[in-house]
Amino acid sequence: MSSKWVIKDAGGNITNPCITAEESFVAENFEYYEAYTEATHTVSAAVTEKLWRNEELIETDMAAQTPDWPNRDNIIIYRAALRAWPASSDFPATRPVLGT
């Protein structure tokens, strides 16, 4: 299977930051290598949770502006909790929950 690889020297120094190759080719031609990890794709929990928080606020925006929307009082409380969440000690581990 073709993939990406980081090529290193005996001292562990990177000699080529990223190549595309099948593993058999890499093993045959390089003594020191490792699979390339897409570290820049890693997103912290704070980032993903804040994105979720923003989506929730967008989803409930209409409800907050419509007086007879079902469960509106709880939605307004929920939205306030969403806004306060990033600054609280519950962030990002425990999401606010919409009451019924």
Added chain:
Amino acid sequence: MPVKLGGGGGGGKTYPQYFIVNSQTWVPPEDGNICIHVLGGGGSGAVGTTIYGGGAAAAYGKIASLAVTTAGSFTLVVGAGGNMRMGLGDGVTGGNSTIAGTGITGTLTCGGGEGGIQSSAANAGGGAVSGSANEGWAGFSGGIGVVTGGAVGVYATGAHDTGTDYIGARTDAPIGGILMSRYGTICGGERGGNWASNMNGSATRLAIHGEDLCGGGYAYTSVGVNSFSGNGGIGAGAGGCKGNNYIYLHSGYGGHGIILIQYLPG
């Protein structure tokens, strides 16, 4: 597996060419003279709320003519483009492409383009060419990354944007796209990526990505929507990405490298 194109028609001798995008050991399928074009991987762009930068292009190198036989063998390493950057930080440097083998002195290298730099004081450096000139190996450094991605240069050092129009840099290679390449000439795209703002992830309709060998465009958001700067074309750098809130920002990918082998008439 290399992609073979070219030749055909008229019943005369054909002169195939091989677009190699995955590292491999390559054995010439027939005797003859070949031209080898090598491009490293382009750098991806930096992401920042105030300071950001485009990725640089990789180096381009060429052996204009090399006699080969089916008894020969070449080790071809293809550098990948730098991965996209998600969240604040510098871009990712592209990989080096190298060639070595029968009739070539040592290993010939086209360095990958540096990832975009989150600094107003520095630009990402273009990849450099290195190796013995014994077989006529020569080439040029890639274009630096400023705001948008740098371009691959095949007749001179690669171009970069001027910082005033935010358009990805354009290659000096003949236009038409890389598939128009043949008989010792490599072709590139006609334009670098355009810039985009507040496109909520749909910036591709603004043609923000660079065409072959051309740099990617820059992206900006002021309203908290997902923004992606333009990918670099083959071997080229990606654009930088800027916005008020880092959670929405992503740079483009640097263009992957390639090795193009062309059989030559005569």
